[in-house]
Amino acid sequence: MFASNGLRVHDWRRERLRTNLWLVPAVEAAAVVVLFAGTTKLDWTAYQGGMRFPSWVLSGSADGARQVLSTIAAAIITVAGLVFSITIVALTLASTQFGPRMLRNFIRDRGTQLTLGTFVATFLYAMLVLVAISPGPHGDFVPHLSVTVALGLTLVDLAMLIFFIHHIARAIQLPHVIAGIAGDLARAIEQEGCADATGMDGRERGLSPRELLDRMSVVASAPVCTPSSGYLQYLRHDRLIAMAHDSDAVIHLLYRPGHFLIEGSPLALVWPPEAAARVGAGLKRGQVTGPYRTLTQDISFGIDQLVEIAIRALSPAVNDTFTALTCIDWLGDCLCRIGPGWHSRRVHRDTEGYVRLIAYQASYERLVQRAFEKIRQAGVGMPAVMIRQLDALHKIMERTGDPERRQLLLEQADLIAASCRTSVPEPADREDVLRRHRAVLELAKSPEDEIIAVGYATDGLSSAVPHPRGPNHLPPQL
Template sequence: MKTRIRNLLEKLSGNYWFIPSVMAVAAIGLSQGLLYLDQIMGPQGLWQGSAFLTTGIEGARSTLATIASSMITVTGVVFSITIVSLSLASQQFGPRLLQHFMRDRGNQIVLGTVTSTFIYCLLVLRTIGASVEGAFVPHGSALVGVMLAVVNIGVLIYFIHHTAEAIQVNNVISRISRDISNAVKRLYPEKRSSASQPEADPAPRKPLPDDFNDRAAVLCAEDSGYIQAIDPGSLVQLAKENDLIIRLLRRPGHFLVADTPLAEVYPAEAITAELSTAINSQFILGSKRSQEYDLEFLINELVEIAARALSPGINDPFTAIACIDHLSSALCDLAKRSEPSAERLDSGDSLRLILHMTGFPEIVDAAFNQIRQNARTHASVTIRLLESLGTIMRFAWNAKQRDAIIRQAIMIEKGCRDGLPEAMDAEDVSKRYTSIFKTMRDQRSGESQRGDDTWQLRRPPTY
């Protein structure tokens, strides 16, 4: 249930109707509340004796009508600027980056402010009757309408400034980098202990039954779409109730095709049509990938910006280098964290679920493969790639991480041999390439002196 709520909130944060709708409802409530106060207080109430707070029927009507008509015009302008900025972002950075602009809370609040002000003035305006003696005049409600108009002037100025900043490439890269950092902390919450100290409370891996491969059956998907989230708690509960062990073959970010393998279920004889449907229902599918549980998707967004920058039509190596810098920062943080266990246990400490996890090597490949392939003729970008790998190597703490880094370094060095005809450029690349191996040797030397070159799994979480 928690997974589904997080997925729903993530979807709501990426649209332009939720916050404006909430603010519109609030405007309706505010108008009715203030009108009620105006009716209770009457013309001799709170506003008596203040020329600033009181006005006649015609004054209130013309003021609110002017504000309402102005707000609907401003709303059109705001929507127009928003659509233009989305179109520009799609062309410059790629269509997948539109999700980040759609989640921009500033734009959503601006749209909500102008539309809710229009609704407020319209609702107050309809209560003003004809110009007769003793007619009701909502002094307080009209004053609040004027105050909202003043606020909207500031909001419009903010919106123009915010839009101009939001489409700058450095700000786009920085915003995606923050999302990557948050995802790393959320998906890999446990930082490993100091390299000089062993991990605390290690737990051995829960073994699978000896006949798992013989008695397990492949469960196929019932629908097609991108896996946006998986509810492990519900899967563990299903496995416990039916005395199963489930090993997933897919993870968030994978595209699922109907009638293709989804999971392995042990024992096979326990599978029923109802159970198959129940397991499939724990996979939340959608038409696009989601950043909530898919770190590789966020990595790909920065990679897409870098790949577009290196295309012949744009040829902007500085943007590509900025993307590499932020990617290396994220990978350094990831290397310092313990890889979470793929196993999930029930309350009786029995193995019930094995997740399909994204490991450090897969993230490294996702971050560097396409940039490396597009940067073969760019000496500055190739050099920065190797420098970043050298920085990441300083935080690598096991053979799996080091092998992933070395593999990328070897491919970068081989790929640029024919792409960099200038001898001095090739020499600079060779120096950075050699320094990565020197860093690795220093790492291994320090670990051999401490005797702590181990990959220890943390205790699997229970449900």
């Protein structure tokens, strides 16, 4: 049962390591240190007459080698400074045009990290070889093979510079940025759905989730407070389930990854109350908070990123309708992935089949609202935006067979039609929008067996079940 959770732990750690500019350069620097040790050993063997290098290995005096290496080191560090400058300009442009939350997408870019790491590694290697030139028993020791390798690394750096210029010019283009965010969101949706699809082979023991929630709302349950302030980034479900199993308790999480936690506020409810002390002591190891949100276990964040770009594009200062239309297209694609059979499981059982953890997950209703409402509000009076949103709803509904989900999509379509009637003055434009609305209504009347989708499992717990409230606590409705 915990294999999928272990995979997500790996994904979360990999994401933490990827979102920095030091890891790849550090790895490459360590690699060139090993390379330097190997080439220097061969050079020393050749210096003592133990071997001969082929003709393509450079030869020359110690002064010539020092001059070559000094030139390489100076040129490489200059170009590395240029790469850093271009990176800072790209980050500034991204912050202004795409929003400050897009900066992490550029920092985690492997192309930028690899380019910086290659230049830093070459500079380090040239400096190490330069220091290795020294007097010896048979005259000056000149590491000819190492100097040749340094020149080879310089050619690699030249290729990396050309790649970086192409890469950064492509990376700051809005369609590429939007497609990259949508790709990350699609992978997060797939991982979340696949991970939660694993279960207990049908074994269910003890009280049902609804009975447990009813009992926790009537019988006293002890709250566990948040250990530190920040955004909830990750929950170790396996550890929480193990703690609840050892304490013979049930944990009800009041927040999900992506919510902001305030130190000392209730984070979870534990039943029976006497197990709260033990569960609270281990809760610090079962959750991670930080200064920002991530896509791990928080697919709402990916939707919010696309929506932010869209509403920025629709603002009077930017007025870029086509960028907003691109965001709507990708939002529709991602919601289509959520539709057929996907569900994010709230109920987690132990190996014996008993309910041990009831998580707080974003409902399908909230995901649809996040994807459409802010863009609809920002696109008031814009028929092109309304038409594209209705087209997206039509595509999503084609892949949604659940009546409740189809009703949610219809509500969004009705809101767009109502906005059109009050904000679009031109009759022809208004008729274009309402024609798309009627197409959605006709699709909603189609028999369910004509819809390319299946219903989704709820694991015995409806998303509409209200959350029990701790002392002075209201469940967040973000």
